Amino acid sequence: MIDSRGRGPKKTRAWVLLADKLADRVITVGGILVIAAVLGMMVFFLYEVAPLFKGGSVKSEWSYRLERTPKSPLGVCADDYNTIAATVGRDGEVVAWHVKTGRALDSDSFDLDGKDVTAFSQAINGSDIAFGFSDGTVRLGKIRFETEVLPAGELPKGTMELDERDRTDGRSVFSLIPGDQIRRVSVAVEMDEEIQASTTGSPIAAMDHRIVDFGEKPKKLLLVLDARGAGTLSSVESKLNLFTRKASTEISNTILPRLEKTTPAAFALVNDLGDSVYFAEESGKVHRYNTAAEDKPFLAETVTLLPAGVKLTEFGFLLGGRSLVVGGSDGSLTVYFLLKRDDARSKDGATLVPTREFEPHGEAVTGLSLSRRDKTFATSDSGENIWIRHGTSQKTILRLTQLKEGERIRALSLSPRLDGILALYNDGTARFWELDIPHPEASLRTLLGEVWYEGYPEPSYTWQSTGATDAFEPKLSIRPLIFGTIKATFYSLLFAIPLALLAAIYTSEFLPHRIRSKVKPMMEIMASLPSVVLGFVAALVLAPVVETWIAAVILVFAVLPLSLIFSAYLWQMLPPKAALRLQGIPKFCLMFVVVGAALYLSYLSGPAFEKLFFGGDFRAWVSSDKGSSAPFLFLMSLPAMALVVGFGASRLFGYRFNRYVKSIDMPYSAFLDMLRWLGIAVAALVLSYLAAVVAQALGADPRGGFVGTYVQRNTLIVGFAMGFAVIPIIYTLAEDALNAVPEHLRSASLGCGATLWQTAVWIVLPTAVSGVFSAVMIGMGRAVGETMIVVMSAGNTPLMDWNVFNGLRALSANIAVELPEAPKDGTLYRVLFLTALVLFSMTFVINTVAEVVRQRFRKRSMQL
């Protein structure tokens, strides 16, 4: 390595080496990072979705003996932040304590004037309570938690530390909260005037009350049943006089017809609307009153909800007042809905229907506490287990079982924010569990299965994620969405695949090169057309036109192929020389003319066709079940019959006919060939008419199946618009696949004397079939994920039917519509991530299949 001037081997300069090393590292690390980032998407989705399927967990647990306990406590409640809990005794004494330490706090008590409490009820919010007395009077009260946020500097002196968060001055609790602030929580009690609820003046046996605020003014519903079996439903409205600042109450009573046999009812319940009232006996016998008409309440039915020998131990409504929870001494737990039923043996046509069975407790259900946020509830049993479950998903979220023997749960309270549960025991101890229940309403069952939702006559797959009130039950079945995606894909591919593939074959095998080099780029540009544009045109321009001309549109599907075939037979009759001269561009142009003419013909004959086949109004015909279904059946069976007849004819006398045709001179043979086709067409028409008549007689009707009610933005429009998006892709890729078939195969085939048509069908297509298949798969992948077109032109109704004239809601459209509104990390947010994951997986599978097939095809075509 010594050059002519005697210099030694040239050393590589240091910076070259450095640059090389650096580039090496940067590119390797960068490249791997990019690929990892792209693949990391899947992991991120899984990470976001996973919490949906987790149950709840206990974060921490406190157990203590209360410093003070009231005499036989009636109920327990706690504030929003799990700071203070309070319970009230039979004598009206209120005992408050710090939830996490049990440290007693001072509080006022209810003054019951020494009356004897015979019934007690607690509204779903826990703090609204009502006492029923032995003299038939009722008093409504409230344990109010007063919350106030103060700047950190205003912490009073002399407070005592409870735990790291809380301090107390003996009456209030001060909690340190983020942002340098302090929250003060204290207990106050209020009591309303006495209400003479029982008309007979006998002791109150059972009562229920609830706060209703879906009108403008809050209203309290109060239901009492006295010892003599007389029930009264009162509506208590508090009014505040704006000038005098004086509150007054207005009470209106509905006297219920008296129960015939006065067995003491253990439970009384009224729903949120106040239109049905239940009295339940311990034996499980339930008397239901219909109080929809305030002046005419009547006993609608009496049913026994539990088997003989099983006692009714819990009876209550979940949030919203529509799901009736029935717990028995055998540990069973069932939810009943009041539903209209044809076979109902009640006076108002409705009856209690068991809709949800829960996993049974081993022992009698003894306690029930409801969440005021959603349909979650907690039950305890005589074996001192506490189970937390969700009403809709029927999921058992959490089981708290590690309890000491011999303690009996006296009262149970789920925290308002569903982040804790407090249990008060008979022996004066209490326990508090801090819980984490992120997504109680989501389970595999609610996401994929059929669920019987409140107010629905039967179980269904429903998607309806948001509602107006808190009591709304989110319906999160993603099945209708998956179905919508599949439906949109199916119908659009039904339209796009034939068109794209046929066009690709023609372009690759028959089109003159000059045109081909123009057509191909045009289609490729089409592939990049923004889908928002397609959606806009489909929804605002196409949909109204199709709606007006629907009959003509249907007619096009028949007229177009027929006129193309007919002109092909006419073309055959051309003298060979003329045919030769006009081959290529003129012939291609003629095809435009034919297609145009066919479209115009359909446009002209659309109204006549509509009159003849559908009684003059297609949309009316398709939406009702009136009118004969035969014409449509006839249209449907036409292609099948044409195939049958054509195949039969060629099997029976095709060979002989062909030989005969060959023996005749040119124009006549072509004419004969056309006659043969016309004969087949007529035979097919006749046969399909017969088939249609027979099918109709047998009761076949396509309406309600894949045709039905017509809406303006429907699947037909989606299919058409999506065709625009998908056709160019399938077309380009399929054309490339066909084009990649080696030229020598074609040459060999043509050299053996095959025609171009024969070469295309028997040589080129089979060789390229896997490439064509992967083109179709990639087109399908695009159709599955297409968003803007379905958002804009599909109507976005989450339905599950195959009706081509109805709308749909696809996974992608649903994400686009709902995700911007979904609160971060909420259940809906995660469910939408799940749908994105489903979409991701669907397209990933489709694309991977396409890719694998394509790689194999590439390898094979290399070998050819």
Add this chain to the structure above:
Amino acid sequence: MKPEIVRGDSADASETSAVENEQLLSSEKGAREATASEASDHIRAKDEMLPEKGGRGVSRKSMVWDFKARGEPFLWGLGGALTIGIMMIVGFVVLIVYNGLLTFYPKPIERVVLKSGAILAGETTRSEVFRPGPETLKNLSPQDRKLVEDLNGYATRNLYRTGNFDLYNDDFRWVSDYDVAEIHRPRDLIFLERMEWGPFIGTIKSADFNGKIVDKESLKWDELKLQHRQAEKRRKRVKEIERDQLGAINHLLERDRLKLRKVEIKHGKQSAEYLRTLEDLKGKEDELQSRHEELSREAAILKELDAKYTVTMADVGGREVNLRISDMVRFYPANDLSFVEKLGIYLSRWWEFLTDEPREANTEGGVMPAIFGTFCMTVLMSLAVAPFGVMAALYLREYARQGRLVSLVRICVNNLAGVPSIVYGVFGLGFFAYVLGGSIDQLFFPERLPNPTFGTGGLLWASLTLALLTVPVVIVATEEALAAVPQSMREASLACGASKWQTIKNIVLPRAMPGIMTGLILAMARGAGEVAPLMLIGVVKMAPELPIDQFFPYIHLERSFMHLGFHIYDVGFQSRNSEAAKPMVFVTTLLLIFLVFLMNAASITLRNRLKRKFFTGHF
């Protein structure tokens, strides 16, 4: 099936007919041979279609066909499909171009007297054939009913843009042909575009120029134009004050507030630093406030002046409306225009469309912010996607050991190009905005919390999401381009002593550059037209501020922005009157399609010129 041979005729006449036959069967792809380079073509041209000698008792002049082999009906089926495809595309483009180009051209105003006696005046918009319902038919006069029945129950109706939304609560009105008594085009009807309430159609009654009242007869068109120009100047000044200057002051005030808050978070409220900053800012704030008041006063004076220049207009029914001249955008006597004047109005509308901001809930005015937003996002996306896409491709092709793993990765990358865009949008929102952006906010912008800065959708996250979406496209294209660089060139370079990086930098990349550029342009075209992911991450219907302005740091990546594609969706589907919005949507669509097609055409031309194929490259 055995391919059957097309029979030619007997030997002596074979010269011509054999050639004819051959042509007939292969001419349709005749040109294929011209371009295809394989040697086999040559053979095929010679050997194919030799006619079989000695036809079986067929007369000399006749040609016998095996129609089955020729497959004419099938050919027509195939050709028909292609024809339909082309017609769909051409029809679509024509529809957009026709509607988009014609939207801004002034249309005549017709004064229509209905048979019921009602009068309306409106711009002719379009007409359509419809089917009157049975109820409507029943109420028609016998002659009219017969007319409709003669047309198979169909009738024609015209859509008139009547304007005057403040009077009629409606912009458009359908008029069925059978309802019309007579139609005129009076020359004194004025089409007047306003800042609010949409257009006004009617006649001028009088004008009030600061107390000088001019009635219809003595009002000169030129004087009105002059006043309008001055009023426009005042309007622009008011806008400048209210939006730019007052906006700037508010911005500075807000910045000071945040500065104070930052000090408070860092040092606490009682600290010396806090008090010092408070003191510092106090003086500044007072100065800004007084400037604020000064400007507000100027704006108020101008507005007061505006109120003194008005025009009284009357609609076709005689109802009068008093309009400020400064509220008028454009006005012209629609039926009294020469072609040049019409062209002038047409061009001025295009100018407004391209350079102005939208008004009236985006259904009028321009789309400049949307164009700007689309542009910014596309540029940012390209900046992100180009280096990373090329880097990943370089790694896959030049650095990684070619094996099973790399081909697996390649499959993954390839089919990620087919993952729905909305999925990327979900990822962008969940990961970029909430996870990344949320952490950035915690670290760098604690003073703005709980208002998110980067913790919500914005320009940066949208661009990154789209970059992620298009990175597979660039990777695939770049890989193909790299693969097309002959191995021998690399070897030659290495043999000359160049290092690997030098080889890549000086030999491989320049060769592959056209291919890479094509991939990039394709990615940009896809990114510019994509809407679905943007809906989730950062696009808004009306962005208060552009992403680039005069305040430090000048480029505000966290801001939400407007986008042409989303503009189409929003205006077409979310506006109060989709009919009124339609022209705007068509024009925006035209613009978007034009941009996307331009980019695609560029890449295809580039490709064709370089004889490179991308789609075929997959195989």
